[in-house]
Amino acid sequence: GAVVSQHPSWVICKSGTSVKIECRSLDFQATTMFWYRQFPKQSLMLMATSNEGSKATYEQGVEKDKFLINHASLTLSTLTVTSAHPEDSSFYICSARDITVNQPQHFGDGTRLSIL
Amino acid sequence: GNSVTQMEGPVTLSEEAFLTINCTYTATGYPSLFWYVQYPGEGLQLLLKATKADDKGSNKGFEATYRKETTSFHLEKGSVQVSDSAVYFCALSGRNRDDKIIFGKGTRLHILP
Numbered sequence: 001g002a003v004v005s006q007h008p009s010w011v012i013c014k015s016g017t018s019v020k021i022e023c024r025s026l027d028f029q030a031t032t033m034f035w036y037r038q039f040p041k042q043s044l045m046l047m048a049t050s051n052e053g054s055k056a057t058y059e060q061g062v063e064k065d066k067f068l069i070n071h072a073s074l075t076l077s078t079l080t081v082t083s084a085h086p087e088d089s090s091f092y093i094c095s096a097r098d099i100t101v102n103q104p105q106h107f108g109d110g111t112r113l114s115i116l
Numbered sequence: 117g118n119s120v121t122q123m124e125g126p127v128t129l130s131e132e133a134f135l136t137i138n139c140t141y142t143a144t145g146y147p148s149l150f151w152y153v154q155y156p157g158e159g160l161q162l163l164l165k166a167t168k169a170d171d172k173g174s175n176k177g178f179e180a181t182y183r184k185e186t187t188s189f190h191l192e193k194g195s196v197q198v199s200d201s202a203v204y205f206c207a208l209s210g211r212n213r214d215d216k217i218i219f220g221k222g223t224r225l226h227i228l229p
Binding site: 034041049093106107110 | 221
């Protein structure tokens with residue numbers, strides 16, 4: 001079945017560093033990928049919609065300069081958390097939708113980000 | 117706008133009990149409906165889906181029927197196992213390829229041996 005690979009699965013870094021998270025669709029093409037943030041014991045909050053070859057669409061309240069999204073190909077989107085601070089610590093999950101209409105989104109296993 | 121409301125947890129049941137997690141939705145048009153499951157420390161897995169009224173999605177003993185008249189998509193399982201302990205999210209999405217998924221708040225399920 002369709003698989004979305006997310007890397008890294010876990011990262012710990014110092015405050016002020018930038019962290020890049022990759023999201024790859026392994027056996028299908030995805031013109032659109034989605035980035036979510038999940039706080040402990042809460043639902044997923046959509047951060048942005050990543051469109052291949054164009055700028056991402058950010059949800060209200062999400063800082064586009066803080067969370068840089070690049071969707072360079074039909075199988076890869078990246079989220080870079082710039083100058084990360086402890087409040088950016090969270091579980092980040094990506095999803096990708098098969099080009100075929102009416103196919104469900106497939107989710108990556110998430111990246112747990114801890115900023116010290 | 118579109119929204120999903122599901123019963124709040126946590127839900128605690130004994131093994132082999134019957135499970136129902138209620139989910140209702142508000143949407144324009146004819147959305148697709150989903151149940152996702154999240155095991156501890158992991159991402160989301162699609163559990164089942166239904167794309168039109170009266171469709172029944174099923175997987176791993178779980179079932180949910182798309183009820184347009186009551187705008188509901190309740191999740192059921194006849195006999196739960198300890199391994200079913202997880203968080204369950206009801207969700208809906210439009211039919212276009214870039215339509216967002218709208219998630220419910222999730223229901224945490226604990227199954228006691």
